[in-house]
Amino acid sequence: MEIKAIRGMNDILPDDMPKWHFVEQTARKIFRLYGFSELRSPILERTEVFFRGIGDDTDVVEKQMYTFTDKSGTAVALRPEATASVLRSVIEHGLLNREPIQKLYSIGPMFRYERPQKGRYRQFHQINIERLGEDGPLCDAETLHMAYALATSLGLAGVRMEVNSLGCDDCRQQFKTALKEFLREKEEKLCTDCARRKNTNPLRVLDCKVVSCKQAVEGAPSIEDFLCEACRVHYHEVLAALDALGVPYEKNPRLVRGLDYYTRTTFELTAEGLGSQNAVAGGGRYDHLIQTLGGPDVTGIGFAFGMERLIMLLPEQVQDNRGCFVVAQGNATVQLTALTLLKALRSVQIPAEAVFGKSFKAQMRKAGKSGYPLCVILGEEEIAQSMVTIKNLQDSSQVQVDMAGFVEKVRSLLDK
C-alpha cells in the first residue's frame, strides 16, 4: 500500500510556496509597523494549558484536541490554537513583570481533530497576535485596524469585518438568562441541534443557518440591550475609533465565538470564495484569561488568521526570476570551466543554475524553462578564445564577451 499523508495533513509543495512566503512576509512587515515582536512557543503543551485556557466545554477542547500521554505519563496535547500557549509562555517567563505591555505575534501550525473540508484541515496554520496590558477601547480599535490592514495588504478582495461586544461576565449572564427564556417558548421551531444547545450554548442558536431557527430567533433579545454601562461605553468608543480610522465594519450582535474566554469586543473577517468556512480571521478581547492561566490580572486582546484560507484567496504570485542559466558543451575542460562560471555568478549574488550530464539540446530546454532571462553558453570555441556567449532568452539575441568580464556583463543585462 502506498504511503500517504495523514488525513487532514497536507504537504505544501513548491508551487504554492511563493504564496506562503508572501503571506508570512506581509504579516511580519505589518506587525513590525505596529511594534509587535515574535514569540514562538512549542507545538506540544500540557493538556491542562488548553483545558484551562479555552474552556473545557467547548468543542475545540472536548472533541477536537490531539491528546496523548508521553513516555513520562504526562498528559500532553498538540496545540489547537495559539493564545493559551503563548500566554503560558508569557506567564512562565514573567514577561509582564519586566514590561507590563506586551505586543506579540506568532506564526505556525495548529492541530484539531475534525473532519476536513474546504478551508479546514487537521493541521493548519495560523498567524496570531496577542496584545496584553492595554484595555482602553482605542487599543481594541487599533488591533482590529491592524487585522484589517493585513487583509488589505495581502490584496484580499471582498473582505468584511463584523464586530460585536459580548460584554463582561455580568452582562453576558443576564443576556444568557434572557435568551434561554426566550428560546424556551420557541422550542418547537428549533432544529434538533439547537434544541440541544439552547441550554448548553444558547448564543449559538442565534447563529444557526436552519431556516426555521432563523425565523424562531427573530425578535430574540440582543446582547446590545444587555451591556452594562461600562461595556456599552467601551463598545461605542471602539466603533467610533474604527470610524475615525476608516475601517469599514458591520455590527453583528449575533456574532458568537466558539472559545469561552472572550469578553467585550469580538470580531471576524470574512471573505467570499472560501466555501462554507468563510472566516479568514477572528478574535477578540479576553480580560480574564491571563489570570485564569495563573498569571497576573492583566487584560488582553488578540486575533488569528487562517493561513490556508488566506492562500486560497491569493492570485498566483509573480516569481523573482532574476538569474542566469549556464549551458556547457564540450570536453572536460569546458565542463569544469562552466562550474567555475556558476561559482563566479553566485559569488556576486546572481542566482545561477546548470544541469549536468545532459545533452546540449536538453540543457537549452532547461534553460528556456528555468524562467531566467539569460543563459551563458560555453563550448570549445568559446574556451579557445577565452570568451563566453551570453544569450537573452526572451528576445534570442546573444553577445560574446571576454570571460574575464562576463560577470559584470551578466549583471548589467539583468539589471536592465
Added chain:
RNA sequence: GUGAGUGUAGCUCAGAUGGUAGAGCACAGGAUUGUGGCUCCUGUGGUCGUGGGUUCGAUCCCCAUCACUCACCCCA
C-alpha cells in the same frame, strides 16, 4: 460523529448492453555536428482505490472496505 458525491497515467478527464483501456497536458528523445520557447514525429508511464461475490470472463454489475471531496457540527 452524521450525510451526500467521487475514486481510470504525475495532472485534468474520456471509455464499452461485462471480452484485461484512450486523449490532452506534463516528462523524455528526435526532426536541427553547438542554441530553448512555436510546430511535427516518437517514446516512458496504468495490478482502471482495495478485498470479496456473480460470470466462461469484471475496470464496468453486486457487497464490503478504504481514501478523497463537499456539507452539517464547530472553527482560522
